[in-house]
Amino acid sequence: MDRKDSITQIEDTEDYRDHIATVDEQGKRIWVYPKKPKGKFTSGRTYLSWAFLIFLFGMPFIKMNGEPFMLFNVLKRHFILFGVNFAPQDFHLFVLAMLTFVVFIILFTVIYGRLFCGWVCPQTVFMEMVFRKIEYWIEGDANAQRRLNSSPWTTEKIIKKGGKQALFFAISVLIANTFLAYIIGLEEVWKIATQPISQNLQGFIALMIFSFAFFFVFSWMREQICIAICPYGRLQGVLLDKSSIVVHYDYVRGEPRGKIKREQTQPESPVDAIRHSILQSENTVALEMVEAMPNASTPIEAIQKSLGDCIDCKLCIHVCPTGIDIRNGTQLECVNCTACIDACDEVMDKVKRPRGLIRYASATSIETKTQTIFTPRVKAYSVVLVLMIIVNIVVFSMRTNVEVLLLRTPGLLFQKVGKTHISNLYNYEIINKTRDTFPIEFRLVNPRGTIKLIGKTPLTKASDVTKGELFVEISRKNLTGRKTRISVDVYSQGKKIDRVKTNFLGPIGGL
Numbered sequence: 347m348d349r350k351d352s353i354t355q356i357e358d359t360e361d362y363r364d365h366i367a368t369v370d371e372q373g374k375r376i377w378v379y380p381k382k383p384k385g386k387f388t389s390g391r392t393y394l395s396w397a398f399l400i401f402l403f404g405m406p407f408i409k410m411n412g413e414p415f416m417l418f419n420v421l422k423r424h425f426i427l428f429g430v431n432f433a434p435q436d437f438h439l440f441v442l443a444m445l446t447f448v449v450f451i452i453l454f455t456v457i458y459g460r461l462f463c464g465w466v467c468p469q470t471v472f473m474e475m476v477f478r479k480i481e482y483w484i485e486g487d488a489n490a491q492r493r494l495n496s497s498p499w500t501t502e503k504i505i506k507k508g509g510k511q512a513l514f515f516a517i518s519v520l521i522a523n524t525f526l527a528y529i530i531g532l533e534e535v536w537k538i539a540t541q542p543i544s545q546n547l548q549g550f551i552a553l554m555i556f557s558f559a560f561f562f563v564f565s566w567m568r569e570q571i572c573i574a575i576c577p578y579g580r581l582q583g584v585l586l587d588k589s590s591i592v593v594h595y596d597y598v599r600g601e602p603r604g605k606i607k608r609e610q611t612q613p614e615s616p617v618d619a620i621r622h623s624i625l626q627s628e629n630t631v632a633l634e635m636v637e638a639m640p641n642a643s644t645p646i647e648a649i650q651k652s653l654g655d656c657i658d659c660k661l662c663i664h665v666c667p668t669g670i671d672i673r674n675g676t677q678l679e680c681v682n683c684t685a686c687i688d689a690c691d692e693v694m695d696k697v698k699r700p701r702g703l704i705r706y707a708s709a710t711s712i713e714t715k716t717q718t719i720f721t722p723r724v725k726a727y728s729v730v731l732v733l734m735i736i737v738n739i740v741v742f743s744m745r746t747n748v749e750v751l752l753l754r755t756p757g758l759l760f761q762k763v764g765k766t767h768i769s770n771l772y773n774y775e776i777i778n779k780t781r782d783t784f785p786i787e788f789r790l791v792n793p794r795g796t797i798k799l800i801g802k803t804p805l806t807k808a809s810d811v812t813k814g815e816l817f818v819e820i821s822r823k824n825l826t827g828r829k830t831r832i833s834v835d836v837y838s839q840g841k842k843i844d845r846v847k848t849n850f851l852g853p854i855g856g857l
Contacts, residue, residue, distance in 0.1 A: 366573055366679060367669035377495075378569055379488040380478075381664040385688025391465055395475035398466060403520075406527035406535075413781055418528055424809055433779035433809060435749060439741060446734040453727040455585045457719060459592035463578060464682035469563075469571050472521070474667060474683065477514060477564045484510045488664065514565045515557070522556035569668045572681050579678045586676065588709040589721045593682050595673040595704050596712050600656035603673075655699050662686035662704060672704060748806070749777040750786075750836045752846045755815070760851045768852045769819045776813075776836075778806040787837040788816060791845075793830065795820035818850060825852040 368376050408415040410429035417426040425432040425440070432440065454462065463470055484506050485491045494503060527535045530549070538549040563571060572579060586592065656673070663671050665685040670677050672686045690704040711717040755771040763769045776786055786804045788797045800815040818832065829849045836844040 378669045381488040383685035387684035518561035594707040600654040603656035603658040661689040665689045751775040792833040793824040
């Protein structure tokens with residue numbers, strides 16, 4: 347085979363990558379009716395989904411010290427993560443944490459592919475474990491849904507379709523309320539739900555927008571979110587390699603595929619019977635292999651020797667929520683939901699063949715029967731991730747609930763106080779990252795001197811910045827030169843909360 351024929355063969359075998367399974371040649375959407383899956387992976391995903399839903403809907407009710415355990419109020423720049431308040435001044439910590447999370451996602455994807463999408467992604471959890479189950483309950487399995495959609499409008503169809511959409515919208519409203527609870531807090535959401543609309547008009551409008559958005563996603567967009575909108579599917583395209591563990595079809599064991607049909611009587615020509623059986627499955631590769639096996643004693647034996655374990659039942663396609671054929675190989679649309687694994691394992695049990703024809707595996711392990719996880723790429727990403735985690739731990743450990751900035755008032759020189767002391771005027775800013783209000787006290791610790799506040803003792807406000815001015819007086823004999831480094835401790839209610847350092851300006855020579 348020359349290079350041109352080789353390229354043509356590759357193009358012919360991967361033409362499925364030129365289109366997606368949910369769009370026809372005219373560009374119209376093909377509605378996906380996935381068959382209801384069952385098996386150990388589906389059960390595991392169901393249990394994990396229940397835990398995820400309990401966490402998601404229960405977290406807004408959990409409080410610590412009177413504050414939500416988690417809050418992401420972008421409008422008021424108030425963030426609480428696991429009971430810890432983060433002010434806008436902590437934005438660098440957020441950026442660092444997000445960069446670390448991105449590196450973790452990259453490393454996880456390099457090793458396990460799109461596993462996150464199939465098991466804990468909110469879109470998949472709600473679609474497959476909530477909305478799809480309601481659809482199965484009301485309309486039936488895939489074939490029943492097709493028949494219902496193609497049938498004329500009757501009372502039964504109106505009740506089923508209307509009831510399903512009503513439940514979909516009710517759940518969407520519940521999701522929208524929970525989503526808003528993470529942004530504005532549970533108390534504000536309760537006010538929107540219980541008080542007159544006129545008193546919380548903006549909040550009510552936001553709630554309706556989110557409700558209809560979620561309803562549109564789960565009733566109409568569905569798998570298109572994963573296929574066309576979510577960027578993670580495209581990200582995995584540049585991160586996966588042959589060592590990545592994803593949902594794979596074992597083509598070495600499964601090919602060539604084809605249905606086996608036993609004849610009731612022995613035909614006169616075994617080769618003709620074999621050819622007829624395999625032509626029905628449209629498996630020309632198997633036909634060539636059978637014709638090259640003249641020593642087969644019976645048609646059944648010849649077929650069994652020529653075909654792989656895949657009996658071409660297509661159940662792996664029927665249960666796929668994105669409508670793909672996993673036997674074609676790794677594809678952008680695959681969310682690693684394992685529905686095809688459960689369907690294939692069930693068929694293998696029935697035909698008395700080993701499970702695992704479709705399984706979590708890498709292309710390398712299928713070809714060579716060996717699996718290597720710690721490739722050079724994995725090691726490199728792992729080193730970067732460990733270093734970033736260490737940086738996060740160090741930076742977060744240095745974080746304080748109160749930050750104090752103490753800077754000399756610009757444009758002013760020192761002032762002489764009598765014959766023995768020098769005074770500098772400073773501006774201070776107290777950044778309170780907590781939700782408490784408390785007084786602040788300044789103490790000069792090095793060198794010895796006194797601090798005189800201008801105005802009253804500063805009282806910080808919750809999640810606010812308090813500004814003021816103060817004088818620092820130091821004896822001439824304690825100065826070390828034109829600039830002297832000084833340290834000021836900040837106390838609140840007898841407890842030291844911060845230490846700031848700044849420069850003190852004095853005469854040349856300090857004397």
